[in-house]
Amino acid sequence: xAHYLGRGMRMxxxxxxxxxxxxxxxxxxxxxxxxxxxxxxxAAQILAGPSPEVAPALDGGMARLRGTVALxxxxxxxxxxxxxx
Numbered sequence: 001x002a003h004y005l006g007r008g009m010r011m012x013x014x015x016x017x018x019x020x021x022x023x024x025x026x027x028x029x030x031x032x033x034x035x036x037x038x039x040x041x042x043a044a045q046i047l048a049g050p051s052p053e054v055a056p057a058l059d060g061g062m063a064r065l066r067g068t069v070a071l072x073x074x075x076x077x078x079x080x081x082x083x084x085x
Contacts, residue, residue, distance in 0.1 A: 002027075002034040006041020013042060013052055020053040024067070028056035 009021060021042070027034055035056065043051040 002037035003041055006038040006044075009038070009042045009054070010045055014047055017049065018052050020055065022055060022057050024057045031056040 005027070012018070012021070023031070023038070027038075035054070039051075039054045042054055
């Protein structure tokens with residue numbers, strides 16, 4: 001699972017070129033075991049530039065809750081106007 005997660009992240013890194021990737025979910029409970037595998041898979045085929053920092057969310061389950069709340073707030077209170085340009 002960790003190998004495939006890291007390989008999938010490679011596509012995100014190639015397309016978006018993030019500086020950091022934060023992992024949220026049950027995998028973070030066993031990060032000491034799976035983290036090195038995920039990191040090595042992400043770094044295996046970087047096309048250009050440095051490999052992004054891959055790290056677990058430090059607050060465990062609260063990160064998912066915060067993300068959900070952020071999406072709800074954005075949906076109900078965010079701007080619906082198109083950006084200029």
